[in-house]
Amino acid sequence: MxxxxxxxxxxxxxxxxxxxxxxxxxxxxxxxxxxxxxxxxxxxxxxxxxxxxxxxxxxxxxxxxxxxxxxxxxxxxxxxxxxxxxxxxxLTNLQRRHYEVIAEQRPCKLYLDLEFKKRDNEKLDGNTMVNNLIQALNTFLQKTLQVTGYKEDILILDSSSEKKFSNHLIYPGLVFRNNQEMGHLIRSFVDSLIPVEAKQFQVKKGDEIQWFIDLGVYTKNRNFRLYLSAKYGKSEILTVSANDIYTVKLLEENHHQHKFDLEKEIFFSSLVTYTPGITDFISFKTELTQSCRKKSEQPAAKLTNLRTGEKSPFLEIDDFVMKIIAPGFIRKWNYIQEESIIIYDVGGTRYCGNVGREHKSNNIRFVCSLKLGILNQKCYDPDCAHYRGPDIPIAPELLPWTQFTDWDPESTGEGPGDPEGTREKEDPQ
Incomplete structure (x- = not known):
């Protein structure tokens, strides 16, 4: 030229x-x-x-x-x-090529982006996977946030084509402080799944295995496609799924209104950052710092968090992880008591077993299942979101408290280094 x-x-x-x-x-x-x-x-x-x-x-x-x-x-x-x-x-259908910008630190409704290529997953039924995911995620939300939800509370939008299954799930009644904390919750949900459960939410993309849930949509200033819009040059409009019953509930609750505008109600329900009148936002960090008592004293356990330099209640596991990641260090740990899982965020090394090298910018984490006595490496890189490293067995002598016949990881906060059964610690910063 x-x-x-x-x-x-x-x-x-x-x-x-x-x-x-x-x-x-x-x-x-x-x-x-x-x-x-x-x-x-x-x-x-x-x-x-x-x-x-x-x-x-x-x-x-x-x-x-x-x-x-x-x-x-x-x-x-x-x-x-x-x-x-x-x-x-x-606007006409051809003119609607619009997205909502989810600005950094702006409160927003819980949302998920689900997709897979049909050619690579011929035996999968997208609607069945969505229903199973809703059930599993609602169970997780009940355990970690004490939030009870049903399918009729979730707006399901669809833009599937002959080549691709694509859904958006939006929880109009669950508003988080920002989408970064929401992303932490969704990743914690994925990490909490045992292999048998995780398999039903994994899909193929060529020769790779990925999550049905797109874990890359919780970054700052994310553009999220609007209801009734299609991508430029595409004909698949994002509209209400045949699997959705949220809109049925809307009609039932508003049938007496003469001028009820269903399209408008769906649109405003689907706007992730439209949260008028809501001031009580879900903060996953707030949940992280609350104390955990026995079930008899508190309805359900919270997720707890400690940052750099602090030890978890499971000192033997901390030392085991430190030996594996040396010369790296544990940036923070998260303990999901209901699932008996510890998540270690790692600093000082980004080596990922999936790519066989260090990532340039994304960190890694190790997930420890106290029930199974195994450790797995996982990654925050979107391309490695599906990856779960090989099982690393944890020697029984590193789990001494499990040898007591009356020890139940789901009913007590007690563990090594934590004789009072508390989980609350102040961030040194």
């Missing part, structure tokens, strides 16, 4: 973007004059960081994006959710 052709192409791309921007601005101008809603702060941006900065801490505004050309090129819109909805619902 000669120089003149190259610059003509770049000029054409710029004109296309400016044309798209002008069209949206004209649409937004009409909205400002036609809707009685807070629209003074309604603006279009070319960069996501500028849109997020403009929104600031104004909880009455949301940040959205839309694809305007091939290659995933996007523009960003800051708007009140109601104003946006009135604009969005007037």
């Amino acid at each position: 000669d120089v003149s052709t190259f610059y003509k192409k770049r000029k054409k791309e710029k004109e296309d973007i400016e044309s798209s921007s002008s069209k949206v601005q004209r649409q937004l101008a009409r909205i400002e004059y036609s809707i009685l809603a807070p629209s003074s702060k309604l603006k279009l941006f070319h960069k996501q960081e500028d849109a997020i900065k403009y929104r600031g801490s104004d909880n009455s505004l949301g940040v959205f994006s839309f694809e305007h050309s091939t290659g995933g090129k996007r523009m960003f819109l800051v708007s009140g959710e109601l104003v946006f909805w009135n604009h969005y619902i007037d």
Whole structure:
């Protein structure tokens, strides 16, 4: 390609973007004059960081994006959710290529992204896997957060095609402080699964095994596709799944309302960061620091956490892990009492058995099952999310407390180095 052709192409791309921007601005101008809603702060941006900065801490505004050309090129819109909805619902199916930006540290509803390629998983039934996952996750939420949930409380959206199964699960009633803490909870759920349970939520991608749950969607400023939108150049619209019963409940609860707008209710239920009136957010870190007493004294155990330099109640296991990861160190430990599992986050080394080398940026962790007496290496890298390292047996002499006939890991907090049965420690920072 000669120089003149190259610059003509770049000029054409710029004109296309400016044309798209002008069209949206004209649409937004009409909205400002036609809707009685807070629209003074309604603006279009070319960069996501500028849109997020403009929104600031104004909880009455949301940040959205839309694809305007091939290659995933996007523009960003800051708007009140109601104003946006009135604009969005007037678009055609071909025009809806929109996403919600889940800004860092913003409260959001619990959400999951589930998918697998059908060609690689011909024997799998996606809806059955979703139902089994809901049951397993709800059980985990009850144990760790004392939250009781049912399938009818979860909005299930679908954009599956002939080639791919794809669902979004959204818990409108469970709002976390941010999606990073939510990601910690989902990873803890995955880590708590014993091999037989884990197998039903694993899928093939070529020659690799991956999780049915996409563990990479809990990063900061994640773009999450909107209800009624399709990806640019694709025809599969994200709509209500035939497996969903949340919308049935909505209809049953609102059948008496003459002007009930089901599409609008589904849209606002599906908006992950739309949490008006909610001030009591679930904080997984808060759960981590609460004390754990015996079941007779407390309904269910909490997850506990200690940071660098602190020992867990299981001193023998700590020393065993330290020998394996040397010259690394234990950054923090998490203990899930209900599952009798300790999760060790490791620093000083990122060596992953799956790739046979250290990762450049993502850390690793070791998961110890006290019930089974084994240790497995796992990884925070999305490409290794499915990986569970070989079983590393833990010698019985390192689990001396299990030799007592009256010891029950699910009914007591007592263990080595913790004679009082407490689990609460203050972070030194």
